[in-house]
Amino acid sequence: MDIILGTLQDAFFAAIASVGFASISNPPHRIYPVCAGIAAVGHSLRYVLMNAVDMHLVIASLCAATVIGLLAVFLAPRTKAPAEAVSFPALLPMIPGMYAYRTFQNLILCLRGSEEEFHHYFYLCGSNGLTCLAVLLVMAIGVTIPIFIFKRISFRATRQI
Amino acid sequence: MMENSAILQPGSSRDAEAAHLTVKDACVFLSQYASALLGCGATCIRIEKNVQRMAETIGVDYSMTIMPATVQITVWDKDRQHSYSNIQKIRKSGTSFNINTQLSRLSWDLHDGRVGFGEAAGRMERILQTRPENRWLVLVLASVANASFCRLFGGDFISMGIVFIATLVGFRIRQMMLEDKIDIRLAFVCASFVSSVIASAGYVFGLGSTPDIALGTSVLYLVPGVPYLNSMSDLLDGHYISFLSRFLDATVLTVCLSAGLCGGFLIMNLRWF
Numbered sequence: 455m456d457i458i459l460g461t462l463q464d465a466f467f468a469a470i471a472s473v474g475f476a477s478i479s480n481p482p483h484r485i486y487p488v489c490a491g492i493a494a495v496g497h498s499l500r501y502v503l504m505n506a507v508d509m510h511l512v513i514a515s516l517c518a519a520t521v522i523g524l525l526a527v528f529l530a531p532r533t534k535a536p537a538e539a540v541s542f543p544a545l546l547p548m549i550p551g552m553y554a555y556r557t558f559q560n561l562i563l564c565l566r567g568s569e570e571e572f573h574h575y576f577y578l579c580g581s582n583g584l585t586c587l588a589v590l591l592v593m594a595i596g597v598t599i600p601i602f603i604f605k606r607i608s609f610r611a612t613r614q615i
Numbered sequence: 616m617m618e619n620s621a622i623l624q625p626g627s628s629r630d631a632e633a634a635h636l637t638v639k640d641a642c643v644f645l646s647q648y649a650s651a652l653l654g655c656g657a658t659c660i661r662i663e664k665n666v667q668r669m670a671e672t673i674g675v676d677y678s679m680t681i682m683p684a685t686v687q688i689t690v691w692d693k694d695r696q697h698s699y700s701n702i703q704k705i706r707k708s709g710t711s712f713n714i715n716t717q718l719s720r721l722s723w724d725l726h727d728g729r730v731g732f733g734e735a736a737g738r739m740e741r742i743l744q745t746r747p748e749n750r751w752l753v754l755v756l757a758s759v760a761n762a763s764f765c766r767l768f769g770g771d772f773i774s775m776g777i778v779f780i781a782t783l784v785g786f787r788i789r790q791m792m793l794e795d796k797i798d799i800r801l802a803f804v805c806a807s808f809v810s811s812v813i814a815s816a817g818y819v820f821g822l823g824s825t826p827d828i829a830l831g832t833s834v835l836y837l838v839p840g841v842p843y844l845n846s847m848s849d850l851l852d853g854h855y856i857s858f859l860s861r862f863l864d865a866t867v868l869t870v871c872l873s874a875g876l877c878g879g880f881l882i883m884n885l886r887w888f
Contacts, residue, residue: 467763474760477753479656479841480711497767536719538658539712542844551835552768552828558873594847602851609664612719613727
């Protein structure tokens with residue numbers, strides 16, 4: 455029961471976050487609902503994979519990003535917008551912000567402690583930084599691969615028929 | 616150039632002149648189009664696809680190099696008798712999926728004959744005049760988005776409120792500084808500094824049970840997510856120069872927002888853990 459509630463809540467807030475962050479990049483208005491839907495599916499899929507299946511963050515992010523990329527490639531032609539205009543805003547809620555933040559937090563902490571503290575914080579800095587980088591990379595790979603595989607569809611999306 | 620053409624094809628200097636004019640117009644238009652797409656944050660593969668589509672329609676051969684701040688195009692006519700080159704400076708309009716979408720549609724409209732080559736340049740000018748999203752709407756949406764982001768990371772509702780206010784103020788500072796044409800890096804430092812100072816309210820006044828998440832999330836609206844994703848797309852497509860320049864641009868902004876965050880910590884004399 456908890457997992458269902460958690461998933462729904464996760465989907466809801468991911469949808470809001472994607473619309474808000476999308477608005478910074480001036481998208482066409484008609485993509486907002488599509489964006490919100492895809493972001494909700496993608497982010498809650500990651501939540502389920504991590505909490506119900508106990509999958510690692512990086513693998514779960516790759517799966518979620520691939521699903522977002524696929525959905526975007528097939529839904530983008532309906533909005534007459536390029537696939538990346540739909541999928542990139544939908545991905546934004548998945549950006550590992552807390553890991554990036556902890557990387558810099560521990561970087562500063564390790565510069566002003568004893569040797570033992572240095573080792574501890576340097577380890578935290580490294581592990582958070584690597585996770586952050588890995589997640590960013592697999593997210594980009596996951597979302598871009600469908601665009602490259604289905605080149606015909608993704609670069610025809612803006613055509614008016 | 617016109618004299619050269621006449622020598623190449625004696626007796627048909629009028630045709631040569633016409634051919635040259637076509638090549639010149641095509642080159643000027645294509646280079647401006649490519650630089651506009653680059654300036655609105657389109658991926659390299661999209662720029663290449665769209666330019667190729669239009670060059671085929673106009674009936675010219677072309678070669679293009681996409682550099683970080685310029686686009687270089689040489690256009691030849693089909694007989695390889697006339698050429699014209701142009702190095703076009705990037706036309707920055709800020710990341711805009713709206714302009715990106717409309718320019719992509721223009722390339723299809725030209726291809727499908729809905730727009731003539733003569734009108735295309737005018738259409739492009741009008742597209743580039745597209746007004747950005749209403750700034751107050753963006754301000755509110757971005758603040759709500761960052762508050763939801765805080766929730767996704769496990770923050771409680773009080774933390775969400777703190778993040779909302781911190782984002783509202785920080786984002787407005789960013790907007791105002793960018794409107795005043797102040798350096799974007801300075802704008803990022805100031806915005807993240809102010810946001811982190813406001814978000815430290817959770818620690819200072821003991822509000823909520825997750826002050827660390829509020830503080831960490833408060834600056835995340837500044838992370839340049841779209842440039843990072845664009846750079847990765849260029850990497851996968853083999854455009855390594857463009858990948859590096861976009862990635863480094865985004866990294867510089869990330870370092871700036873971290874610097875502002877550190878400044879906030881210093882001035883609030885915060886200690887983690």
